[in-house]
Amino acid sequence: MDAAEEHLLAETLRKTMTAASGQALDAALTDLGWAELLVEQPDIAVPLTFRLLGETGAHAPLLNDVLLQAADRPVGGTLPLPFTGGAWIVWERDDAAVGTALDAELPLRSVPIGASVPLAAGRVALGWWLLGTGRAMLTLARQHAVDRVQFGRPLASFQAVRHRLAETLVALDGAEATLVAATDELGALLAKAAAGKAALTAARHCQQVLGGIGFTAEHDLHRHVRRAMVLDGLLGSARELTREAGALLRAGGSAPRLVHL
């Protein structure tokens, strides 16, 4: 796939995700050939699709497919997924389970226990999703800072506001670098931790910059805040994964250098 084809694919996906979400989006993506793309070109399919889910605020049960594909099982079904705190959930493919999670749009159903899943592939996918949702929050907060006038000046002219948004970009760009570099188990673990942390950082700073409006249901921010929290909890939260990385370091006695020139 060349750059022009990838751009075209991105535009098609973005349009599809803007028009539909949940079960309907799952069906639309199936029609577009999501399963074939995932099987044939996962390196393109996963970053692009999951980042766009984040950026558009749409959702679809595609994480199941990524894990099934990594486990050499047929895509299109579901499997129990580990959640932070030792919990397990199933991300349903229909919208019947909607409404119980913190992010009420997601069809998540708690289950007692599940079998081990191929974590690395799922963590990278969730990382791109978290990054996309973080970028969406930054876009919302940036626009508000530019548009909103207080004390006779745009919010964007206040250094305290500018520095919060700058810190958000730093966290997101750093996380993106870890996602691009994630080629093994530890790299995927670290990338998911970095992306989760960046999305939560984005949520904190962007909500503060948005002020009162960012706390209301009429503004889109809260949907991204909830989404980031739930996605962070899936397949290991930033906090759990960071602790796990520390334990690996102590057991191994040195800090692995994962990327090389």
Place this chain on the structure above:
Amino acid sequence: MKVASAPGYMNVADFRSGLRVWLDEHDLSSGPDHSLDAQVAQLARVRRALFDADWMRYGWPAEVRGLGGPAVLRAVLGEEVATRELAEPGIYSMIEVLAPTMISYAPPALAAEMVPRLLSGREQWCQGFSEPGSGSDLASLTTRAVPRGDHWEISGQKVWTSLAQFAARCVLLTRTAPGHNGITAFFVDMDTPGITVRPLRTMHGVDEFAEVFFDDVMVPADRMLGRPGDGWRLAMDLLPHERSTCFWHRIAHLYTRLDRLLAETSVPDDAELGAAYLALHTVRCRSHATQRRLAAGERLGAETSVDKVLLATAEQQLFETVRDLLPGVLELTDTPWRSEYLYAKAATIYGGTAEIQRNIIARRLLDLGRE
């Protein structure tokens, strides 16, 4: 053992493996003396050995006695030097800003004569940029240069000039006219009459930098770097080198410190260890991407402020973790950790403060308009 020259090591993997074999066979380890004098002497010894064995010549152009090949080979060399702790990475990395500046701006004959002296460790140089009234606000510098026939007369004061007391030469920024376009650079011999160097004691106990006073110092006109008014552009052109190769060296050094902490700590705080590692891994991934962009011929700019903030943050977080996981050690014992911990406090100050970096990110990357 001499390394084979042309076509030479154009490939990173071959260069690295050849270098490692050579370093295993040639012990360049530093001695027990950690004083600054000893560090500077060690740096000269390491550069000299690496230059004489050709390793220091790869990634530099033939005009300055380099052997060519991609600049990334210099990052690989610096990483090996930092990982083996052969030289302190901060002073080692000064070649990465000084040599490219000379190659780009000095008259070719001057660069050809001088740069090999720096690369080969026969001389140390310094960079006279900051002033008491111009730190991160470099454009406000006031050290004056006035034309006097075939010379320029320079008067003013520089500060925080690293290794000035050891330096044979200085890449100096002066004011020749108002504004950004009124900054002009010179390559000044430090033994010119009228130059006084006064080392500064720092918080971490090392006289690494100095105040440098210029009292009617006469510098030949052919020592100008570029043309009158090119100084600001020269300073900005340093960025790709300062924020890519130098950073890669520093990150390699910080990994050695995390390894050392793992060997020494008995506090099983996995959350804090993991967070320090995650921050280091993040900046290493980012720096890796920046290196690749540079290698692909892209021009680096404001986005390297992200690298700078990530590095400073990771460095300070790592040394706070050192303090937390070696409780009492750096407060009560005579340990190298103390000086390193204190030096990390400067990571958000030198090279443009963290606040300046965030201002650049806000203005240039987020397009937030003016303050």
